[in-house]
Amino acid sequence: MSGDAQISRLKPGRRTDIRRENERAILEAAEKVFAEAGFGGATMQLIADMAGLPKANLHYYFATKEDLYRRVVQQIFEIWLDAAASFDDAPGPVEGIGAYIDAKMDISRRHPHGSKVWASEVMHGAPVIQDYLETTLRDWTEGRIAVIQRWIDEGKMRPVNPRHLLYLLWATTQHYADFGHQIQTLNGGRPLSEAQWKEAKASVKDMVLRGIGAI
Amino acid sequence: MSGDAQISRLKPGRRTDIRRENERAILEAAEKVFAEAGFGGATMQLIADMAGLPKANLHYYFATKEDLYRRVVQQIFEIWLDAAASFDDAPGPVEGIGAYIDAKMDISRRHPHGSKVWASEVMHGAPVIQDYLETTLRDWTEGRIAVIQRWIDEGKMRPVNPRHLLYLLWATTQHYADFGHQIQTLNGGRPLSEAQWKEAKASVKDMVLRGIGAI
DNA sequence: CCACAACCTGACCATTCGGTCAACAAGAAA
DNA sequence: TTTCTTGTTGACCGAATGGTCAGGTTGTGG
Numbered sequence: 001m002s003g004d005a006q007i008s009r010l011k012p013g014r015r016t017d018i019r020r021e022n023e024r025a026i027l028e029a030a031e032k033v034f035a036e037a038g039f040g041g042a043t044m045q046l047i048a049d050m051a052g053l054p055k056a057n058l059h060y061y062f063a064t065k066e067d068l069y070r071r072v073v074q075q076i077f078e079i080w081l082d083a084a085a086s087f088d089d090a091p092g093p094v095e096g097i098g099a100y101i102d103a104k105m106d107i108s109r110r111h112p113h114g115s116k117v118w119a120s121e122v123m124h125g126a127p128v129i130q131d132y133l134e135t136t137l138r139d140w141t142e143g144r145i146a147v148i149q150r151w152i153d154e155g156k157m158r159p160v161n162p163r164h165l166l167y168l169l170w171a172t173t174q175h176y177a178d179f180g181h182q183i184q185t186l187n188g189g190r191p192l193s194e195a196q197w198k199e200a201k202a203s204v205k206d207m208v209l210r211g212i213g214a215i
Numbered sequence: 216m217s218g219d220a221q222i223s224r225l226k227p228g229r230r231t232d233i234r235r236e237n238e239r240a241i242l243e244a245a246e247k248v249f250a251e252a253g254f255g256g257a258t259m260q261l262i263a264d265m266a267g268l269p270k271a272n273l274h275y276y277f278a279t280k281e282d283l284y285r286r287v288v289q290q291i292f293e294i295w296l297d298a299a300a301s302f303d304d305a306p307g308p309v310e311g312i313g314a315y316i317d318a319k320m321d322i323s324r325r326h327p328h329g330s331k332v333w334a335s336e337v338m339h340g341a342p343v344i345q346d347y348l349e350t351t352l353r354d355w356t357e358g359r360i361a362v363i364q365r366w367i368d369e370g371k372m373r374p375v376n377p378r379h380l381l382y383l384l385w386a387t388t389q390h391y392a393d394f395g396h397q398i399q400t401l402n403g404g405r406p407l408s409e410a411q412w413k414e415a416k417a418s419v420k421d422m423v424l425r426g427i428g429a430i
Numbered sequence: 431c432c433a434c435a436a437c438c439t440g441a442c443c444a445t446t447c448g449g450t451c452a453a454c455a456a457g458a459a460a
Numbered sequence: 461t462t463t464c465t466t467g468t469t470g471a472c473c474g475a476a477t478g479g480t481c482a483g484g485t486t487g488t489g490g
Contacts, residue, residue, distance in 0.1 A: 275467070
């Protein structure tokens with residue numbers, strides 16, 4: 001495994017490898033630049049510099065700035081949906097919502113740029129991913145509301161409004177990415193430590209699960 | 216009253232009135248444009264059109280785009296701090312935090328643009344209001360943490376981490392402004408009705424106050 | 431080796447944007 | 461009326477940006 005990786009790094013010739021690696025580097029740089037400067041403030045030149053490629057090369061892989069941006073947003077959306085699987089196959093809210101909070105807090109920690117790009121996109125009226133909101137996200141939301149309602153009917157949690165519970169979950173978990181700079185400033189300018197992240201997750205889970213009467 | 220307004224509209228002469236009215240119109244337009252397009256995506260021309268003034272006139276009242284943006288952000292920050300007064304003079308968490316949620320939800324409903332500009336500013340690393348975060352916001356936060364800790368010590372609520380409680384409050388209440396478009400899409404494309412806003416406030420208060428063991 | 435396709439990139443272009451300025455209009459003070 | 465300050469605005473400019481393109485280089489299949 002590491003042998004193959006070594007070879008492919010020493011012999012960067014293979015066409016598919018070149019394309020894959022360059023697209024990866026561009027997307028990684030774009031995610032960071034879009035998150036830090038917004039779509040309007042980001043420049044192709046800056047993304048190119050950060051990816052270590054000439055600007056013209058970006059337009060070889062991604063026709064327009066919008067195309068590149070769309071790919072970044074889609075990439076994030078898929079990560080979100082994957083994490084949403086935590087919700088499924090759970091016998092009750094303690095396991096399901098607990099795991100969902102864990103998963104979303106981990107994403108906020110590991111993909112803060114992506115979360116910001118998503119937030120920015122939605123705040124600006126979702127010009128690029130409106131169809132996703134109306135189809136995939138809506139379907140997912142309705143499905144999860146049904147699951148929560150079932151838990152309520154089964155007496156596993158208090159009768160709260162499932163929709164607003166989801167909003168509270170999204171808001172709180174993503175806050176640690178989107179407002180990470182503010183949190184860091186209020187933490188004496190230092191990023192949250194491992195222990196502090198653990199404490200954050202525990203606090204959120206504790207308040208939410210008690211708030212819905214699951215514990 | 217309407218007579219005075221009529222007169223002042225027919226006689227727009229007074230110097231201070233002209234300046235005040237034009238600055239107000241520009242700030243209102245700027246808040247909307249900055250919220251919808253971000254700082255980088257906003258253009259002085261668009262703000263000017265929305266304010267009904269020639270672009271050159273904007274630069275007469277606000278030297279640079281940054282100056283105008285800074286004024287917009289500061290304006291929002293003051294609204295936030297005013298609402299924070301709800302926290303004070305409360306005998307316990309039910310009244311204090313309950314009133315704070317009410318106030319912040321009302322702001323999210325009435326000043327969605329402002330909330331988005333603030334979110335965007337923080338997400339981009341707070342280049343303009345970093346000093347506010349380090350002084351005013353930090354002091355306010357520490358003060359409120361002390362209040363919450365006192366309530367905990369007095370047995371009026373469970374021993375939760377006050378800092379993460381504040382983050383949960385900020386995140387959840389502001390979510391209804393910052394992600395208003397997403398919420399509207401999930402609401403069949405229609406803005407929340409009066410009854411739905413009432414339900415949202417009640418749901419948030421219920422989940423939070425139970426989550427911290429205040430009710 | 432050859433020929434074709436994929437990949438690379440410096441130079442260039444049209445457009446847009448923030449900001450300037452000079453000339454002008456309108457109230458206020460005398 | 462005269463004078464001075466404040467407010468108004470079309471025209472303009474330098475800089476930056478997204479995007480193009482022609483001419484190259486590199487890998488690959490035959």
